[in-house]
Amino acid sequence: MPPVKSKSNPQKNENISKVKNPVVSNGKVTYTCIYFGHYPQSDVTGKKMDNIKWRVPSVKGNDAFLVADQNLDVMPYNETMRKVTWETCTMRSWLNGYGSNANVCGIDYRNENFIDKAFSEKEQAAIYTTNVVNKDDPELGTEGGRDTKNEIFLLSVDEVSNSVYGFLPYKDSDTNCIEDAARLRTNTAYVNNGGTVRSEWMKENGPFFVEKDGGYWWWLRSPGSNEYYGVDNASVNSCGSILKYGLVPTKYAVCPALHLNLSSSTVWSMADSVMVTR
Secondary structure, eight states: OOEEEOSSOOOOOTTGGGOOOOEEETTEEEEEEEEEEEEEOSOTTSOSEEEEEEEEEEEETTEEEEEESSBOEEEESSSSSSOOOTTTSHHHHHHHTOOGGGSTTOOOOSSSOHHHHHOOHHHHTTBOEEEEOOOOOTTTOOOOOOOEEESSBOOOTTGGGOGGGTOOOSBOTTOOBOOOGGGOOBBOHHHHTTTTTOOHHHHHHOSTTOOSTTBOOEEEEEEOOOSSSSSBEEEEOTTSOEESOOBTTSEEEEOOEEEEETTSOSOEEEEEEEEEEO
């Protein structure tokens, strides 16, 4: 998905040449990582802000495609039990700080949202507006909705199974779902405490669907099955498999993605690389 434009003026960052595409070798994937923005992570109360670490699944010139190294928050894909697409869900509005007319629930996220909490005005100016493609599901026929333009978005099934980004396919030749360590995400302490939602259920029972190494199911933006619940959406489970279901009001984790203009400012810095062993 190509970026649309940058909102800031070019300014040289000497680390640009260090940002590389993933290297896949001998069953291992190595991702270049950077720090960009701040979000509650180590503090369960959410009062302390930590540097956000991002993996780089792709870099083309000054455009770095970033995906969070850890799950950063906990939110429902949509606040109510109803059929939605990426365009109309409350998740998209919360991530980007949209008003009430942007989602089916009519909730205004202009004052409380992810993008304003995670990034300063200067940092937001370095984020590309991205053409977000929302395909129908080819297996199940569920509608993906219209394409959108966003600063912050979730990955699609196609993206999280793209070998160019260091991922394994969705299924094998026998149509079995493939587990992929590159898709696994661990939780921050903030996420383990319920993140933004901090529901009573979370306080009593802990995070949803924790099954392996503290991992947490996290949302994709692609549509899933309508067969069982009528409101399903795709997700990645805690074994690294892509699943075509995830009940919309369920509070799975949020692993955001964005496109960053590396030359736009010096608001980002290098972080230690991440090596994934399959």
